[in-house]
Amino acid sequence: MNAERPIVDENVSRTELKTAVADAPLQHNHPDSLPAALETTVVKSWKAPIAFGIFSIIAILLFVVFGREGTSGFRLSTDSDFFQIPTIQAPTRATDIVLTVLLVALAAYSAFLVSRSRPVRLWVTVVFAVLFLVGFLTWASAGATIPVPGLLVGAVGLSVPLVFGALGGVISERVGVVNVAIEGQLLAGAFVSAIVASVTGQPVLGLLSAMAAGVLVSFVLAAFSIKYFVDQVIVGVVLNVLVTGLTSFLYSQVLSKNTELLNNSGTIRLPRLPIPGLSEIPILGPVLFRQTIIVYILYVAVAVVFFALFKTRWGLRLRAVGEHPQAADTVGINVARTRFWNVSLAGAIAGLGGAYFTMGSVGSFNKEMTAGAGFIALAAVIFGRWDPIRATLAALLFGFASNLQSVLSIIGSPVPSEFMLMLPYLVTIFAVAGVVGRVRGPAASGKPYIKS
Amino acid sequence: MSQPTVPPGESGPPVASPPAKPDASVEEPRWHGVMREIVGGSAMISVLAVVLAMLAGGILIALTDDKVSAAAGYFFARPGDLVKAVWDSVSGAYTALFQGAVYNFRRPGFIAGIKPLTETLTFATPLIAAGLGVGLAFRVGLFNIGGRGQMLIAAACAGWVSWSFELPYGLHLILAVAAGIIGGAVWGGIVGLLKARTGAHEVIVTIMLNFVALYLISFMLKTPGLLQAPGSNNPKTPAALPTAVFPDLLGPQFNLHWGFIFVIAATVYVWYLLNRSNLGFQFRAVGENPNAARVAGISVNKMYIYAMLFSGGLVGLAGVAQVLGTVTTGFSSGIDAGIGFDAITVALLGRSKPWGIFFAGILFGAFKAGGFAMQASEGIPIDIVVVIQSLIVLFIAAPPLVRAVFRLPKPSGVSLRRPRTSTAAVTK
Numbered sequence: 001m002n003a004e005r006p007i008v009d010e011n012v013s014r015t016e017l018k019t020a021v022a023d024a025p026l027q028h029n030h031p032d033s034l035p036a037a038l039e040t041t042v043v044k045s046w047k048a049p050i051a052f053g054i055f056s057i058i059a060i061l062l063f064v065v066f067g068r069e070g071t072s073g074f075r076l077s078t079d080s081d082f083f084q085i086p087t088i089q090a091p092t093r094a095t096d097i098v099l100t101v102l103l104v105a106l107a108a109y110s111a112f113l114v115s116r117s118r119p120v121r122l123w124v125t126v127v128f129a130v131l132f133l134v135g136f137l138t139w140a141s142a143g144a145t146i147p148v149p150g151l152l153v154g155a156v157g158l159s160v161p162l163v164f165g166a167l168g169g170v171i172s173e174r175v176g177v178v179n180v181a182i183e184g185q186l187l188a189g190a191f192v193s194a195i196v197a198s199v200t201g202q203p204v205l206g207l208l209s210a211m212a213a214g215v216l217v218s219f220v221l222a223a224f225s226i227k228y229f230v231d232q233v234i235v236g237v238v239l240n241v242l243v244t245g246l247t248s249f250l251y252s253q254v255l256s257k258n259t260e261l262l263n264n265s266g267t268i269r270l271p272r273l274p275i276p277g278l279s280e281i282p283i284l285g286p287v288l289f290r291q292t293i294i295v296y297i298l299y300v301a302v303a304v305v306f307f308a309l310f311k312t313r314w315g316l317r318l319r320a321v322g323e324h325p326q327a328a329d330t331v332g333i334n335v336a337r338t339r340f341w342n343v344s345l346a347g348a349i350a351g352l353g354g355a356y357f358t359m360g361s362v363g364s365f366n367k368e369m370t371a372g373a374g375f376i377a378l379a380a381v382i383f384g385r386w387d388p389i390r391a392t393l394a395a396l397l398f399g400f401a402s403n404l405q406s407v408l409s410i411i412g413s414p415v416p417s418e419f420m421l422m423l424p425y426l427v428t429i430f431a432v433a434g435v436v437g438r439v440r441g442p443a444a445s446g447k448p449y450i451k452s
Numbered sequence: 453m454s455q456p457t458v459p460p461g462e463s464g465p466p467v468a469s470p471p472a473k474p475d476a477s478v479e480e481p482r483w484h485g486v487m488r489e490i491v492g493g494s495a496m497i498s499v500l501a502v503v504l505a506m507l508a509g510g511i512l513i514a515l516t517d518d519k520v521s522a523a524a525g526y527f528f529a530r531p532g533d534l535v536k537a538v539w540d541s542v543s544g545a546y547t548a549l550f551q552g553a554v555y556n557f558r559r560p561g562f563i564a565g566i567k568p569l570t571e572t573l574t575f576a577t578p579l580i581a582a583g584l585g586v587g588l589a590f591r592v593g594l595f596n597i598g599g600r601g602q603m604l605i606a607a608a609c610a611g612w613v614s615w616s617f618e619l620p621y622g623l624h625l626i627l628a629v630a631a632g633i634i635g636g637a638v639w640g641g642i643v644g645l646l647k648a649r650t651g652a653h654e655v656i657v658t659i660m661l662n663f664v665a666l667y668l669i670s671f672m673l674k675t676p677g678l679l680q681a682p683g684s685n686n687p688k689t690p691a692a693l694p695t696a697v698f699p700d701l702l703g704p705q706f707n708l709h710w711g712f713i714f715v716i717a718a719t720v721y722v723w724y725l726l727n728r729s730n731l732g733f734q735f736r737a738v739g740e741n742p743n744a745a746r747v748a749g750i751s752v753n754k755m756y757i758y759a760m761l762f763s764g765g766l767v768g769l770a771g772v773a774q775v776l777g778t779v780t781t782g783f784s785s786g787i788d789a790g791i792g793f794d795a796i797t798v799a800l801l802g803r804s805k806p807w808g809i810f811f812a813g814i815l816f817g818a819f820k821a822g823g824f825a826m827q828a829s830e831g832i833p834i835d836i837v838v839v840i841q842s843l844i845v846l847f848i849a850a851p852p853l854v855r856a857v858f859r860l861p862k863p864s865g866v867s868l869r870r871p872r873t874s875t876a877a878v879t880k
Contacts, residue, residue, distance in 0.1 A: 220846075228850040233595060237796050238845045245838030246512075252833035253516040372663075375597075379656045418671035425660040432660075433652040 048120045051430070052107035055132055059103050063096035063139050068414070072138045073145030076283055083282050092142040099135035103128065144411040151407045152287040152400075157361060159399025160295055161186055161370070164353020165377025166384065166391040167305050168214070172346035173386055174309065175339050176322040178446040180236025181221050183374025184243035185347050188213040189354020191247040194365035197268045197358070199261060206268070207294070207355050214351020215344045217243060222343040226336050229448040240374065248367045255365060265363030270294065294352065294360045301349060306388040318342055322442035325449040335449045350374075379428055386441055398424050500854050501847035502815075509840040510542040513832060517541040545832050552825020553818035563705060568821060570708040574778065576817025577711045578603075578770035578791050583798030583809040584722050585640075585766030590804040591726060592759035593739040598643060598658030599767045599792020601665030602636040606768030607775045607787045608669055608679060609635030611689050614696035614776060624695040625776070629714070632772035633765045639665065640764015641757060648753035654760070662792070670785045681782055689782045698777040711773035716810075718769055723806040725762070735759055767792065800845050816841060 072092045076085040106128045110120045137146060165182040172179035189210035197206030221239055225232040255263045270292040279289040288299075309315040317338060320328040325335045357373075358365050376398050384391030401424030409417045514520050514537075523530075523537040551557065553572050559565050582599050589596040596602075610632030619627065639661060646652040672678040673687035681690040698709035726732040737745040738755045746752050774787050798816050802808030823837035847854050855862065 224846070224850055224853075228852055230849040234800055234849055235846070237597075238800070238842045238849070241793070241797060241838060242842035242846065245835045245842060249512065249833050249835035249839060250516065252835065372659075375659045379659060382653055382656055416671055416675075418667040422664050422667040425663040429646070429652070429657055429660045429664075432656050433646045433650040 049111040049114050052110050056104045056107045059100045063100050067093045068142035070143035072141040075145050075147045078149050078286055085282050095138050096135050099131050140408050149286045154403035155400040158402050159396045160356045161353040161373050162377045162395035163392050165350050166380040166395045168346035168350030169381035170388050170391050172343050173445045174322045174442050175318045175342040176444045177343045178232040180233050181239040182350050182377045184240040185214040185217045185350035186354035186370045186374050187243050188217050189351030190357040191365055193355035194268050194358040195262050198264045201267050203270055206359055210351045210355035211348040214347035218344045218347025222340045226339050232446050251367050263364045268359055269363035270359045292360045294356045302392050325444050497851045497854050501844050504847050505840045505843035508843055513545050514538045514542050545830050548826040548829045549822035553822030570706040571821040572818040574707045575820040576814045577715050578773045579798050579816050580715045580810055580813030582767045582770035582791050582795030583813050585763040586795045587799035587804040587809045589763040591739045592735045594654050596763050598661050599795050600788045601662040602639045602764045602767040603771035603788040603792050604665045604669045605639040606632040606636035606771030610772045611775045614692035615690045621695050628696040629772050633768045636768015637761045637765035641761040644757035644760025648756045688784050691781045697780045709777040711777040719806050719810045797845050
């Protein structure tokens, strides 16, 4: 899906690059050109095997050396399910030893691949991650039972605003405007949707107003960065502070004095709408199809954004403006207008995500209730390499990791909860440093386009 | 984004050129040009931005005031009441803000009257230090959002030294300060190292390290033997020993401490570092254009590491000022008090220049001190201060907007460049 962008992936086409560089001396090598390509040719990328090796060592230490006795349970269905699946009981130590052996084997396989200059495919990483996760869950739940649907439902719940925010970020950055203001858009959406839904009692109006609030924040971002050429990151950061201050001020000054009318969680919260049939699928049903309308909108939004971005004229124009505005301008695309409206669209999507905080989960607005979710969404955008699907997966990963912590603390995990909370952030750092590395965003992202 | 703003109508390469010079200015009489620069220049823009932001804040205060909305209900019967109510609420708020930040006329005597000003400086101390750190990173083209994590780690290091050892006066303080600065520098240096070695994006890494530091400190705070005060179940540290605490600068009746002197020294040092030293020249070169710097023989990666070390150390000084100056009786995980994020706006307002940041820090310190007074006496939530602060930065960042609002002429040759923060780093 990124075929048209020169993504520098250490694992792919290393040999081609090598031959290209071997022929290079004849060409004039401008220092600015292809610095990244030159760097990747220097060494084989041992990042993946090293990462796998580190995790294998952790697995050996944790699962074998400090292995725990007992049986680990995985409850796969909830009481209200139509199909009941029995709880899986696995002997902790034996399961973990088997998994550790598999992990070590995978690490060795990846090292073998790299030594033969062959790429380590994505499925190796995915299988490795899943095995490690299962091993960890087995280890942590020794003598207890993990409610798998509950774990996943919570994960989806925590991910929803992150995915919306990430989608907004992807659109905005693809069109060439860095969107640091996701946090502000989420918060504005949460705030406005709570008031509107509470006063009118109409959930639809609440959702629409959340989008409008996000658009409003985007308007400021777009106006300052496109019309006045102010540094986009600066505007974004300041907008976050502004929205935080504004909503907190109005919350203390207005909302908290009239909670019954303006911030009534009874009227604000959306009902869950199980989809008949689909909601009875084991595990997936309760996780994906017993949700509020916002989550169903999310499924559609991810698909639509992906399709529109890569398969439609709108998406092509959007990406052209973000990659090379001058070229886009030459063929008659109005750069400023394209940027302005697409940044607004991004704000609408992020604002909808904000509505989930109030209408989808808690029910009432609270000061600074987004608690940095916008920044996590921003990380998901970069982690997902500016691609809607990958950004969504990254956001889901963050949501899962945060929820894993709370589930494990309930069943009494041997790891202090702070370290579990830290885990997603550490994994992100690790992933960004190791796997993603030198990522390249849209070429013109963050640069104001000044028509000459 | 590494390019400075080039106004419309000016073509050419994106070099660091000041905005367009109107051709007419050549024929203008000389004093006319001077007038233009005074009226349209960046100092005037700053002042007007503050005025505009205060105005917007005043509107917000008036709109949400109960008495104002009550008076608006019978506006057509007695319009004077509404005007009076608006005046009362806004002037009351800003009077309280001024009295809480600069000089309180209601208190007897000069000592009591001037106390708010010293409170302002106390609040400004960590803001300036952290602002210098963020601003220094801006100058190298790095965006350090990790102030929170760096402050927490620095606070933990400085705090641990401050209560774990018994050392003579002076030496203990210096050791504690050094430990804090090193702690912050290491936490920031990790970011620089990762960026230089693997190309990891500093924005992501700093955000993530904020959370890592927060949970790390929370864990240590509730684990006996690490940071938790002995014999207590609260997640709170022991108090710093008096030998490690910053002495009062103006005597015991004021809260202002020697940390302020440290911060002044830090400002001078950063000014020297950036404007007079070899390293600072390389910093700025990398910030202006990393590719050009690389061609000129500067090791860009090394500069990233050094810059993050310095940046983290300066932000660490803010954490030190908190634990050894402001909250000396033991702290919890909220010790950073949002200063790490405020520092970004301080650095932006100060345009990433050391003395600019110094005065921006004092202004924001005044808002903070005054905000608390306003909240206490007028019942207006302190969040209004955050709104005003962010509006100021927003207006200052867009001089054409402020000029349009006040219908000012364009300055002839005055540079209105934003700090060349070169946040292209964000999308690199």
